[in-house]
Amino acid sequence: MLKKSLEPLPTPSPRGRKAIKVEPRIILDAALKVFAEQGVAGANLRAIARGAGCDPALIYYHFGSKEGIFEALLDELFGELQRELAKVVGETTGQPTQERMRQVMDLIVRQLRTRGRGLQGIARGEVVAGAEGTRISIAKRLRPILDLLRQVFAEGMAKGEVRADLPLPILPFFFLRPLVEILELIPVMSAHLSDFPPEEALAMALTAWFDLFWNGASPSQERGDRLLPAVAKSPL
């Protein structure tokens, strides 16, 4: 055990047998990494504890259970994204919708990437064992984020900058899900398959996705007829 005077510790001092002070923050960081890399079912508490440099029992002390630390992590990550997103949406009010969404996309990409694949790994957590619970947890936290995007699209529709015949309830989903997948899969694909270095491939894919989202795959001179009948917007 390090001598107290050598320990860069905030108050209070560590307690317990041969104790080293490990803040819950450090445990959450380690958890993010392990959950992202191995999924929720595949992740285990001993790996998180090793990453944090503490005993697995301390995780139970602070977070109650494996599920508890996962929920805490979701609260933190989605909360942070939601706050930053609300800020961007507020700050861009009045700007053209595509410009607003470009800044939204930049924020989402930045948030997802500075967390070392954490959030995107966890956002795909719906596939894991106990997925129904996980899916509900994630969906609950994703809702306000989708609502913010929906607000931007709704304002865009009012301004005539977004097609009003698209189903507003799921339009944010169409925008966001491919985005999350691009961040995960394009670097992997490009590393194996492409002549582009991964960073360029990612940037190109993001730009391409943004363009495709707004302009579609049809050449402009052969713009398809509207395929959608006018639909009443459902109260999502």
Next chain:
Amino acid sequence: MLKKSLEPLPTPSPRGRKAIKVEPRIILDAALKVFAEQGVAGANLRAIARGAGCDPALIYYHFGSKEGIFEALLDELFGELQRELAKVVGETTGQPTQERMRQVMDLIVRQLRTRGRGLQGIARGEVVAGAEGTRISIAKRLRPILDLLRQVFAEGMAKGEVRADLPLPILPFFFLRPLVEILELIPVMSAHLSDFPPEEALAMALTAWFDLFWNGASPSQERGDRLLPAVAKSPL
């Protein structure tokens, strides 16, 4: 044990202690269900064996390991999808690209849904523990399917029916991934959140996605400038 004369069994007869004949096909069906519902890490062989009505050891006998049965399942499902897809692509040669892709989408949706969520559950398997191996397995089998889609897009570009400035290597990905996600998430969202019955919500979402893919979110009178510089097609 059922009397032999009562057992609806194909040849040969069951062997071993108190044996009931369980075909590998039945085991694969049970495996599909368990992997889809619980993910690869969350799935266990005893659950598969219970579903199939046999002993877990029989799974080892026929498939060698947990990974072995998973790989066998991937071979079967992706192989089937690939054959059906190649058939549709062949049969629609010469038709307009949007019509071809509509039939492609119909096939993919039909295949993904008749397997009781099996393939889409497994297609998201990249998140599970040991995901790198799983990811490679799935990517390997997904490649020829993406290649078929890419062929359709390439022919469409040659005919001027698809924008030639979009990155062909990842365009099938842009089309396919949201599709897979729609099948999984829209019914869940709609069941909880929408006034639409799930089937109508799904149909609406698929139509909306198809429209958005081709025509983009911009109103036609405000079609955005091309955001993409012309890019050399990478040799994917």
Next chain:
DNA sequence: GCCAAAATTCAACACGCGATGAAAATCGCC
């Protein structure tokens, strides 16, 4: 100074899981 609370580690429990070898039953070949 005492004592309860807090926070850490240690040791262990109970259980699930992938995997395996032996036992048992049937088949087909000779």
Next chain:
DNA sequence: GGCGATTTTCATCGCGTGTTGAATTTTGGC
């Protein structure tokens, strides 16, 4: 009919995992 091959179940192993209570150490209130 004997025997090897095949295929099924049974019993078990070794290990990992979530979780918990006891032990230990420190802190702060009184």
